[in-house]
Amino acid sequence: NKKPIILGIESSCDETAAAIITENKQGIPTILSSIVSSQIDVHREFGGVVPELAARSHVEKIDLITKKAIDESGIKMDEIDAVASTAGPGLIVCLSVGLSFGKAMAYSLNKPFIAVNHLEGHALSPKLNCELNYPYLLLLISGGHTQFLNVQGLGKYKRLGTTIDDAVGEAFDKTAKLLGIEFPGGPQIEVYAKKGNPKKYELPKPIFYKGGCNLSFAGLKTAVLKISKQIKTDQEKYDLAASFQKTIEEILYKKSKIAFEEFKKINGTAKNKFVVAGGVAANQKIRGVLINLCKEENFEAIFPPINLCGDNAAMIAMVGLEKFKLNQFNKLNYPAKPRWPL
Numbered sequence: 001n002k003k004p005i006i007l008g009i010e011s012s013c014d015e016t017a018a019a020i021i022t023e024n025k026q027g028i029p030t031i032l033s034s035i036v037s038s039q040i041d042v043h044r045e046f047g048g049v050v051p052e053l054a055a056r057s058h059v060e061k062i063d064l065i066t067k068k069a070i071d072e073s074g075i076k077m078d079e080i081d082a083v084a085s086t087a088g089p090g091l092i093v094c095l096s097v098g099l100s101f102g103k104a105m106a107y108s109l110n111k112p113f114i115a116v117n118h119l120e121g122h123a124l125s126p127k128l129n130c131e132l133n134y135p136y137l138l139l140l141i142s143g144g145h146t147q148f149l150n151v152q153g154l155g156k157y158k159r160l161g162t163t164i165d166d167a168v169g170e171a172f173d174k175t176a177k178l179l180g181i182e183f184p185g186g187p188q189i190e191v192y193a194k195k196g197n198p199k200k201y202e203l204p205k206p207i208f209y210k211g212g213c214n215l216s217f218a219g220l221k222t223a224v225l226k227i228s229k230q231i232k233t234d235q236e237k238y239d240l241a242a243s244f245q246k247t248i249e250e251i252l253y254k255k256s257k258i259a260f261e262e263f264k265k266i267n268g269t270a271k272n273k274f275v276v277a278g279g280v281a282a283n284q285k286i287r288g289v290l291i292n293l294c295k296e297e298n299f300e301a302i303f304p305p306i307n308l309c310g311d312n313a314a315m316i317a318m319v320g321l322e323k324f325k326l327n328q329f330n331k332l333n334y335p336a337k338p339r340w341p342l
């Protein structure tokens with residue numbers, strides 16, 4: 001009984017990625033290879049992702065990255081059973097590269113093609129290398145998205161709450177920029193915060209006491225902007241980073257707690273599981289705070305390994321694997337979808 005082998009391809013933003021996954025004897029998804037090539041060097045001098053340059057870089061690298069993924073996996077190209085590419089959401093010029101490449105691979109191999117929603121990839125990323133059954137509560141915290149989802153099954157997502165303005169990762173990146181940290185600064189905030197006093201600055205927590213488990217970060221950014229103009233010393237920078245990090249922790253703690261109640265209302269006595277995925281899930285302090293909350297509330301805390309929190313193609317292949325088993329394939333004229341909510 002041969003296990004399916006899936007090639008995943010990701011190019012929705014500034015990461016060119018390809019991966020090969022399969023299942024082990026117990027039916028647990030297993031990564032055979034996962035290659036991620038970041039474009040940080042291409043975009044650094046512009047302080048953010050430049051879509052046209054990102055697309056060009058994807059075009060230059062996608063074939064080599066895919067070849068590397070196949071070589072490292074130890075499989076032969078004709079053993080691939082299906083090709084899964086991210087079709088959205090993301091930058092259309094970037095999406096088009098991986099989508100077209102994936103379709104061409106599927107066509108030439110005469111194997112099915114599967115179009116994948118990038119957010120669904122993040123949502124299923126914790127299923128790689130571990131056994132995780134539906135339903136579970138998902139907090140997706142990335143550079144472009146922040147939402148609580150009740151994940152009931154493949155393709156069955158109920159949104160319980162979302163940011164009404166900026167994403168958490170965006171707030172991290174903007175704060176970093178205001179502190180003069182080079183792009184991409186989000187992860188660096190965590191490093192600064194360790195050296196600062198989190199009680200130094202009082203920052204707003206928009207819609208903290210209302211709006212259910214919806215979130216808001218725009219007011220926070222404005223407050224950081226004001227304070228950053230008065231800052232003179234490095235210590236003050238560290239203090240602002242620490243105060244910002246602490247405020248985010250408090251918001252995520254409080255809103256997750258509300259989401260837990262809503263999840264329990266829907267799923268009743270089902271075993272309570274809380275999955276945190278997306279780039280910001282790599283933040284150790286946020287992990288710690290949410291793990292504590294889970295202990296208090298009797299939820300099982302599940303975090304993907306750090307290398308699967310950020311954008312990668314293994315998570316895209318993961319969605320491909322589940323769809324493959326349900327014969328959910330797509331035509332080769334499937335369009336790129338810059339906007340594609342779950």
Ligand code: KG4
Binds near residue numbers: 173185280281309
């Ligand atoms: O999931 P991801 O790689 O890409 C998107 O789909 O957006 O997330 C990237 C985001 C960026 O905003 C980045 O600053 C943030 O994740 N991020 C972090 C950390 N590592 C990455 N934010 C806070 N702390 C970190 N350690």
Ligand code: ZN
Binds near residue numbers: 142278279311
């Ligand atoms: Zn992402």
